[in-house]
Amino acid sequence: MLDVPCGQGRHAHLLAESGYDVDGLDYSKELLEVARKRGTGKTLRYTRGDMRAMPNGWTKGFDAVLNLFTSFGFFAHPSDDVRVIKEFARVLKPGGTLTVHSTWRKGLRKGNREHRLRLYTATRLAEMCSDAGLIVEQAYDGFNDRPLRRTSSEMLLVARKE
Numbered sequence: 001m002l003d004v005p006c007g008q009g010r011h012a013h014l015l016a017e018s019g020y021d022v023d024g025l026d027y028s029k030e031l032l033e034v035a036r037k038r039g040t041g042k043t044l045r046y047t048r049g050d051m052r053a054m055p056n057g058w059t060k061g062f063d064a065v066l067n068l069f070t071s072f073g074f075f076a077h078p079s080d081d082v083r084v085i086k087e088f089a090r091v092l093k094p095g096g097t098l099t100v101h102s103t104w105r106k107g108l109r110k111g112n113r114e115h116r117l118r119l120y121t122a123t124r125l126a127e128m129c130s131d132a133g134l135i136v137e138q139a140y141d142g143f144n145d146r147p148l149r150r151t152s153s154e155m156l157l158v159a160r161k162e
Contacts, residue, residue, distance in 0.1 A: 001064045002091060004051050005071050009035025016044035023062070025049050052083045058091040065092055068101045073118035081118065082128055089132035092161040098134055100125065103142070103154040122148055125157055134159040 003012040006024030016022045024046045035046050065088045088098050126136040142154030
C-alpha cells in the first residue's frame with residue numbers, strides 16, 4: 001500500500017500497525033523526519049520524492065494507493081495534477097485501488113495561513129482517472145457510506161486500475 005503524500009506518517013504508521021505493508025512518499029524532508037521518528041520497519045518505509053515522478057521501481061508495485069485529506073491539487077498548473085493521477089495509475093497493480101479524499105470544510109484553526117488549492121469535481125476527477133486507465137467505482141460523502149451529493153463538504157472517490 002502506498003500513502004502519498006504521507007506527510008508526518010500518521011496514516012502510514014497506523015496502517016502498518018494494523019498489519020499492512022506500507023510505503024509512504026512525501027517531498028518534505030522535515031515531515032519525513034517526523035514520520036521516521038514514529039517508527040519504520042519491514043512493513044513501513046518512507047521515501048522522499050515527488051508524486052509527479054515516483055520511483056521507477058514502483059511500477060505496478062502496489063495493491064492500493066491512498067491520497068487522503070486534500071492532498072491533491074496543490075501544484076501550480078493543472079497538468080501537474082494530471083501527471084499525479086498518471087503516476088498513481090502507473091504504480092498500481094492491475095486491479096489495484098486508488099482512494100482520493102478531499103474536504104472543503106473551513107478549518108477550525110485560528111491564525112493566518114495562505115496556500116493555494118485547485119478543487120476538482122467528482123466528474124473531472126473521474127475523467128482524469130479514466131484517461132490514466134482508472135475507473136471510478138464509488139463516490140462517497142466523506143468517510144461514510146452515503147453517496148456523494150452536490151452539497152457534500154467532503155468527497156471520497158474509489159477507483160480501480162483496469
